[in-house]
Amino acid sequence: MSGFAGFALRRAMGAVITLLAISVIIYVVFYATPGNVAQITCGPRCSPEQVHQVAQQLKLDDPLYLRYWHFLEGIVVGQDYSTGTSVEHCSAPCLGQSYQSDQQVTQIILTKLPVSLSLVVGAMVLWLLMGVGTGVLSAWRRGRISERALTGLTLAGISTPVFVIGLLLMIVICGQLELLPFPEYVSLTDDPEQWAWGLLLPWFTLALSEAAYFARLTRASMLETLAEDHIRTFRAYGVGERSLVGRHALRGALAPIIALNANDFGSAVGGAVLIESLFGLPGIGQELVHAVNVVDLPVVVGMVLVIGFFVVLANAVADVLYAVADRRVVLT
């Protein structure tokens, strides 16, 4: 077990290093670009005095590594900003200040995070159910017409960009058939029913495109497990085909599915950005696109770090889960 604990620890360390590396890259790329950083950060409508003030607050006279260190410090212990007249406190985790919207980045992210989490977590439940279900079904019915149909559907799902799926679904389901209202976000704590109702189409859209991958992987993994000796033994003992596929084989096939689920989390987050923009959900993704369009650097940096945090965390958890689920993995 010590080997495993060591592995988990190393994996956690790796995750932290990856996150630090992402932060360094983002920070350096953004704040060491040629051009007037203070002017860009402040926004195009800032007066020279305001730009000067921002330059002082960003401590642009300090060398880059020192500024990066302050940035990290702000994340861990918080930071005080002097706005010229007063001192504002930005408590940990402080990701800086958006001068264009005059808000703290952490605050912006905290208001947007519930939307994105609602979207991704809800969709994840759906895509696991749909993907694994389809994969199991097509492994079970292999060689028959239903399997071919499922494989074709899967390929179509993989080949259609998620925003195209969303566009078509929205037009057909909300516009033409009027089966669902156009998606909107209502806070879960305000009205759970409206929350689910408004997110149904976004969930379904994101889940459809992700489920295609899981269907492919589940099918392959299931076929492999079904060919293993213990399944043959079960079959010889007279275990029914349904229980054989649904219970025994699925158990063996789950490990790579777990791994893909988290490794694919990054691409799902990318999909979530598209879906938020498409359906107008006020989440992190929509805010990031907005910040990119108006070049609000502090917000972009903060968003990338937060999203990177979740993705790296998901990857690390997946690796550990995978090692737990499948003892054949070589722990390194």
Added chain:
Amino acid sequence: MSEALVAAEAAGAGVEPVPGASGARQFWRRLRTQRAALVAAAVVALLVLVALAAPLLTALEGQDPTTYHPSLVDSARGGVPIGSFGGISGDHWLGVEPQTGRDLFARLAYGARVSLAVALAATTVQVLLGVVVGVAAALGNRWVDQLLSRAADIIVAMPLMIMALALLAIVPSSFPRPVLVALIIGFVAWGTIAKIVRAQTLTLKELDYVAAARLSGWSTWRIARRELLPGLAAPVITYAALMVPANIAIEAALSFLGVGVKPPTPSWGQMLTSANVWYQAAPQYLLLPAGALFVTVLALTVLGDGVRTALDPRAASRLRVGTGSKREAKAAAEKDVQSDVQSKVVQSKVVPSKVVQSKEVQSKEVQS
């Protein structure tokens, strides 16, 4: 497309040197036997033709992709194209864009250019970076290997879309946008191929003919160029073939969000940005770019699958699963023993857990 899945699928393609992969002829023979891949290849060829001939085709139509035709849209109704079916006529084969009246056929054809060129350029960047880093990591000393492998790990761990989005924020808009998009997609997604190349190079390095070359005093550079690169072709081509459609989807997504290729340069993703507003008045404004994207990504994906099958006979047996006859099972089992030996060689050397995993996933797919 999912990086993870592409990695899993490409990893095994050539980890075992394809026996007698002596050249293009065998590859063509194997590719020819796959009907789906042939159809896909024909579709891709047609798309490339349209992209290359876009200026010719639009000259034939008598239009160009950037000229506004305000007289063809009804400004009183918000810019809906005048005429039936979104303004389809002899002059405008597929109608005109709402609001601007730009010719839709011309924008679609030029959009094919942008999509394909950006995706190919991005793939080239990914392959070049990946091969250089992967080979250098495998042949370099411990420190070089550690450094490069960690870098690849970090690149793989980064959320691709997010990084691309963020990087697009800071480059001044005077920089040619399609080039920028291609470069950025290339630079944020070379990690997986570097890991595949590194693992494959480590395997090749132990083979007798490479050892022989080393013993005869060849330089590392010469060995890399003459002995290793040919062995890397199969996995690299497989991976590249699967990455092209993925890159097309990413470009479309970035342009759809309004941060990728910007007007007046046409791009399919960008055309879809405002399409949902117009779907009733001009449904083709939505359906054409959406259909073009779908067909292109589908054809390239199927072709990529075909290329992999042609380069890796083991994958072929996987794709034709079904009957599960005894002979097939036995043959598969024998292959597994071989691949197990191979993967042990790889595993003992490959440190990053992800590569071991993707090999696991791959061997699972192969076994089935």
